[in-house]
Amino acid sequence: MSTIVCVRIPRELKERMQRLNNVNWSKLIREFIEETISRLEAEEVLKKIEGDLRDIPELPSGTTSRWIRIDRESH
Numbered sequence: 722m723s724t725i726v727c728v729r730i731p732r733e734l735k736e737r738m739q740r741l742n743n744v745n746w747s748k749l750i751r752e753f754i755e756e757t758i759s760r761l762e763a764e765e766v767l768k769k770i771e772g773d774l775r776d777i778p779e780l781p782s783g784t785t786s787r788w789i790r791i792d793r794e795s796h
Contacts, residue, residue, distance in 0.1 A: 728750075738746055 737743070
């Protein structure tokens with residue numbers, strides 16, 4: 722199901738669009754909206770992840786190296 726969204730643009734811009742009649746403006750605008758929404762949603766997710774990571778305490782220096790060493794020695 723589709724819906725209609727109206728956008729007010731300057732008359733000069735509309736005239737310029739009409740001169741370029743080989744462009745599918747509806748498709749171009751729809752793709753722009755979809756890409757913008759995807760980018761903004763991804764930014765929201767990243768901000769949430771960054772916030773979650775701030776709540777995790779930092780490991781003491783050398784902890785990761787020690788874990789890797791223990792894992793390698795167990796094989």
